[in-house]
Amino acid sequence: MSEAQSDLYDAIYSFKNYEQEAAAIKSLIESKRPEARSVLDIACGTGKHASFLQASYAVDGIDLNESHVEAARKRNPKSRFTVGDMMSFQLHQTYDVITCLFSSIGFARTLRGVEQAVHSFKEHLEPDGIILIEPWFTPEDWQPGYVTVLQYESDDCKISRMSHSSTNGSTSILQFDYLIGRSSGIQHVQEQLELGLFSREELTELFIREGLHVEYDEKGLIGRGMYLLSRK
Structure with missing residues (x-):
């Protein structure tokens, strides 16, 4: 993030x-x-x-x-x-x-x-x-194309995070998209993480x-x- x-x-x-x-x-x-x-x-x-x-x-x-x-x-x-x-x-x-x-x-x-x-x-x-x-x-355990969703809720904030996995050579890539909801509105945040396999x-x-x-x-x-x- x-x-x-x-x-x-x-x-x-x-x-x-x-x-x-x-x-x-x-x-x-x-x-x-x-x-x-x-x-x-x-x-x-x-x-x-x-x-x-x-x-x-x-x-x-x-x-x-x-x-x-x-x-x-x-x-x-x-x-x-x-x-x-x-x-x-x-x-x-x-x-x-x-x-x-x-x-x-x-x-x-x-x-x-x-x-x-x-x-x-x-x-x-x-x-x-x-x-x-x-x-x-490990490279054998990594699953390109895998999609996950995480949810979080409190009284003043609700978060939904969807992730998608891919691979570039020996690097795993995680694309995250967050929807963050507060009383002021909804915010969209994107993040990409790269980790070696x-x-x-x-x-x-x-x-x-x-x-x-x-x-x-x-x-x-x-x-x-x-x-x-x-x-x-």
Whole structure:
């Protein structure tokens, strides 16, 4: 969604159970790095995962969307949220755990982009830390031509979002059309997202080349899987 409309992000994704997902993340951390005290959430959105994780960890975040970062700061005033690109950010700090959730790694778009992102992740990771990456769809699982509709209603706002999926080479394209109804009238907003399609084999080989030990959870948080990475 365009930055001008990013205040609607939480509304359209209100179906996500952030509390349940945060509990699953905490369980993963406890099983792999029980002594962890700090978490960096890459592509943190509006900071909803952080709001639940901060009861157990010091949680910071980065996101490319300035308005998302501002919302995350308001939601989690004790944390540090920074506007930054996952492929080139520099916080001059290291963390026990780095997360990249909700398939955000797909926004790296190419394997070279993922490689750059992983370099940035490693620069901010404690020597015995872990990285949790929730992948986007694989080329085999992506369905061009798929159409979905999401609805949201509150007392002062109603939203309908229709999406259409397509493919350009190894890039998945999501076309979103929003109808946003308020007492002042109906607004039509369009958005296009492009995410890289990577096979499990491609990502696994890339992570290994980067000197990382790779574990893979088939289910993950929402059925898209989860990579659990640590230094060898």
